[in-house]
Amino acid sequence: MVASIEATLELWASSLRDVKGRMRPLFTQDRVAASAGLFLDGLLAEERRKTGWMRAEAAGDPGPWRQQAILGRGRWDADALRDIVRDYVVEHLSDDDAVLVLDETGFLKQGHASCGVGRQYTGSAGKITNCQIGVFAAYASRHGHAFVDRAPYLPKAWTGDPSRLKAAHVPVDVGFATKPALALAMIHRAIEAHVPFAWVAADSVYGVGDIEMALRRAGKGYVLGVNANSQFNSWIGKPPVAGTAAEIAEGLDPAAWQRLSAGKGTKGERLHDWAYLELADLEAAEYDKHSSGLWTRGLLIRRHVADGELAFFTTWCPAGTPIETLVQVEGRRWAIEDSFETAKNELGLDHNETRSWHGWHRHVSLVMLAFAMMSAIRHKANGAIPAKRGVEARALNRR
Incomplete structure (x- = not known):
């Protein structure tokens, strides 16, 4: 219609x-x-x-x-407004199978006074440059997608300089936090607010143990990027697998790959070759006494059709979850990339002219x-x- x-x-x-x-x-x-x-x-x-x-x-x-x-x-x-936004998004886009997507984006800046600014890498520019970095959480469901949380990343050059923090009006209780730590706090806030979602998706910056364990304890599935040298091993009852993600991918039988779509993009279906290896079946109750049933830890591998470039993802899902579902979850990461592009090009996300902590959040x-x-x-x-x-x-x- x-x-x-x-x-x-x-x-x-x-x-x-x-x-x-x-x-x-x-x-x-x-x-x-x-x-x-x-x-x-x-x-x-x-x-x-x-x-x-x-x-x-x-x-x-x-x-x-x-x-x-x-x-x-x-x-x-501004945090009260963040909560209003989150509740509004849930009211209009809620879905029990939704994906919480985590990612960061850069805000190019001149000078050194704007809160968190410094020479650091940002994918927005594809290089190290003078910028601020913001970590974001987006809610992606079959109804649409929107941001539900945000936090500025403060490099150690900032958190180790009290005069600089004071000049930017950073609260005294704010210390250094890694990007995964900022994202983990967003996951906790979403869970505490009873935001309905079944999955978390993110790139390799956020594929860390603390986030994995928190999601297992919360009964949430995940598809989190990891590096090529991340180690994986299978357990009893699964086909023997051991080595780095790259080594495992290199040793796969050609029949292990399937061409699947991660969802529609601006140019049609986003097709890649995928392989999925189940590594272990574990009782959910080991992580959450209120949960039951088997969940599977696995390794998902994506291969670019044109150049063969590989990407790797650690996964956690209810036993029996098909590869198609995991591919669709990973594909939801596109939602936050689209959100960044739209918010910057159409709504002025990167047009903030203030220098303070409060100005950035507002x-x-x-x-x-x-x-x-x-x-x-x-x-x-x-x-x-x-x-x-x-x-x-x-x-x-x-x-």
Whole structure:
């Protein structure tokens, strides 16, 4: 079904009223709440650059001061807005088989004063450059996808410099945390908030023991990237396997590979060759006394059709889970890549002009709210709508 232009515009207007109403209790004064609403309008407007001056012009303000105050001088809780976004996403996109996707993205920056900035690698630029890094969690279901959590990564050059932390208004209780540790905290928050999901997917940055054990204890399946030199061994009752992931892949019989789709992308089905090895069947009760039944630890291998490049994933799933399911879960990682691209190109995710800890969290959380609203509208509209000007048409029609 395709919604009419009139129905979609009404859905757009009602959704915008709804999300503004949800964040209204965060502000003690009506004028500040109104400025926050105008900030959200600016993020959703047609302008490609979401600078303070651009948002101010769209809001009819003589300068960017009110817009800047929302991110800096104002007093409101960005984590409370994060929770509002998460609850909104669950309300509109909830599915028990959903995948929580973890990944990071870079924000290119000049200078050294912006919170967490430094010379570090970011996949956004494909190189080491001066940037901030943000770790994100996205909720991906059959209804759509949207961000539900975020955290800035602070390098040791920051956490080891109290004067620098103070200048950026970083809370005194914030210390160094690895990217996997930030992601693990997001997993715990999602579980504590009773977010319905069955799986976690992430690249090799997050394929670490702490995350694996936490998910096993929580009764969640996972498909987590690992490095080629990660060691794997099978247990009693499974075909003998031992060695690094790369060595195991090299020794596979050609018949072990299957060509499967990880889901549709912008250019059609994302086809790769896949192999899956079951390594051990374990009782779920060993990790969670409230769970029962056998779960399987395994190794999933992806081979690029064109150049043969390999990628490796450690897996945990209910016994009997077919390879097709694991491939689809891994394919859900595309959702967060699409989210980063859309949020940066359409909603100004990387247009934050503040330097402080609070400014980063506030800006990113407001963008998350705008993105969640777009995802909910798209789901409600049951598909793409006739093309029209503005971000609402471009974002709703993304694939």
